[in-house]
Amino acid sequence: MRFCGRFLCNPCTWQEGGVRQLSFDALIPIFTVPILMVVASQSFTCTVIIFLLSPPLIYYFYRNFLRFIIRTKFFLMWTVTSVLTLLLVFEFSVVPLLEILPEENLVFVICVVGGLVCGYKTKQKACQVTQENSLLQGVELGEGDSEICNICKKCTSQKAFHCRLCQTCINEREYHCKWLDCCVGASNLRWYLTCLLFSAVAFIYGSNLTMTSVCHPFILIGTILLPDDCSDVYHQLDIAICFVSSIYSLLIGLVITFYLIYHFWLLYLGKTANERHLLNNENENNEGVLRNATKLFCCKL
Template sequence: MVKRLQPGLISGVREPLCCCEYINMHGEKTHILGICCDCEALDDTFDKIFKCEPVPDSTVDKLLSVLGDRLRVPTFFGAGAVKVRPDILTPILVVPSCLYLATLHPVMTIAVFAFMPCFIVFFHALWRRAQQDAPTFFFYSWGLTSVISAYVVFQCFVVAFREVLLWEILMVFTMMLVMFYFLYLTRRNPDLQRIVLKPRQGHKRTQSNMPHIKTMKPSSSSTSITIAETSNMDSNVKWMDSRTGAGKAEGPPRSGFCKICDAYITVRDHHCVWINACIGASNHRYFLLAMLMFIITGSYACHLTFTTICTPTMYFDWFLLPNDCRWLYADFLTSICFVTALYAAIGVSCMCVAFIYQFALISQNVTAHELARARGLGLVSFGGLFAQDNPNNHGLIRNWVDFWLSTSGRSGLDAYKEAL
């Protein structure tokens, strides 16, 4: 019987690994400097590319597996080089590199900003191909890296012009802290529910007749609910009724099942990949506040940046707006400030669109999950933005008061548990 090598255990003798050594997926001791050495999949891939031949899917899968195993960082605790997730490390390397390349020329700025969304789509497709249904931190890492990079550029380069006042710097810093605080509250408690099915009398429950139900481990942030197993969804069931995607089980009122979180969410709105968390009754308010703070902070920081690198002009003795922006690429200091502010402005614009969408949903007391189901049943109007025959819609003012003050998600859940 051959023993597999473990980290720190070489030839049956416990021996600490060097900071750059590790045990690969074949149980062999190797060094991180050999990341591109002795890789048959890499050789085959480039050989096919140079010959203008299609790369087999098996070669691509093998290459991704090898890169995932060899992508490591050194440690100094005797454990050797530890593995790093590619979906976390890639944005940390790509975002600053793209911002730097965009400072070289206006054409490069356009090319880089066109490349970024294409790269995001390509990497995500590649990750789904290799990991299938495994959750990814790629979007969360990309967004976090973008925000931190923009703030670092503001503090290190924009402030260096000595045009921004101290109270303005403190204002940006404070708003950043508030935004991250709301982000922390949003991610802290997504209100996951552990669903336990109670089979019907005389019906044997098997995995074959319930392929969509998965066993979940209890956690401190999850709620355990026992629900009755139901038959297939009736054709008269409306979009606002709480059902699973396959219609096999009836969940709590207005709940939705998230395949990524593998759990039910109370009053589920959607799963936000940019913060890697589900949005439901317990964190929807914090999510909206985080979006609002992102828009305010980004807009204010962009305004300070543009009025610093461009010659500003005062309008109506109140509004200071940039006027002369002819020397944006004169030096690296100016160009990096402009490119980063432009990147932040694009992000703020996208966030404004998402905020308006959330405003429309809350105004009619409907979630994105419910609206998507309503579209599938043709119960929408105005381009699919407004739900028809929505029993939860109590008027604009009442809907917003309920959103901020009531705990409809919790009270609905308690009422459902009492009804059982």
């Protein structure tokens, strides 16, 4: 099976028209995400079980299979599938309930499109850096501003760090984001932060609109609604799917918000995530459960 879509081509050769075979690990999320949502929509118990068991199952699958793939597309395709699935559920199941104003839907769509565009630009900028670095072998930088990378043996900036997944040095590198399958650094940090901002608003706002449409809402302040009673959402499968999608969207939005705040904190400190990681390694012999979970579910430092 071969595809020519930009998302499924080699991330740094799609501009050249390169076509790549879609691997098995990239196909899994396309079927897994919708199936899990349908199963979770059967009852409240199923919802709890799916949301509790999914992270450890992904961890098990990653530790036993995905970590042997140098650059897996599993997490990127999970991102794409999740966004498209949640968007389709919202537009074709939530909006027809006629509980959402047109301007509210417009704001939501703008945030979704903004997140997708900024995410695409983040990945595109990372690919441009990889392509440019492949042409810089042997090129000398300004005196006192460069050094030789011990891994790729190329002349790089003193603030650059080599990414083994991208196989190049990234200036002011933060980390390799698995969900976008690219490195975040000086060239695309602004696009990445904008992507996080749009995405956080889209996921949390979409979750609120969905919950207040399928549950009995109450007025918090002015026209701001919050869900109150959701006890009858499992009586209809389509309503239950909407409710489960809102929970999934809320959880993703909260995680993205955490990383957005984390990056603003790093900007305030004037450091990168990679620099803090190296500093912590100097002060600690082990990394801890939280940092290992961060490596799995977001980034590779």
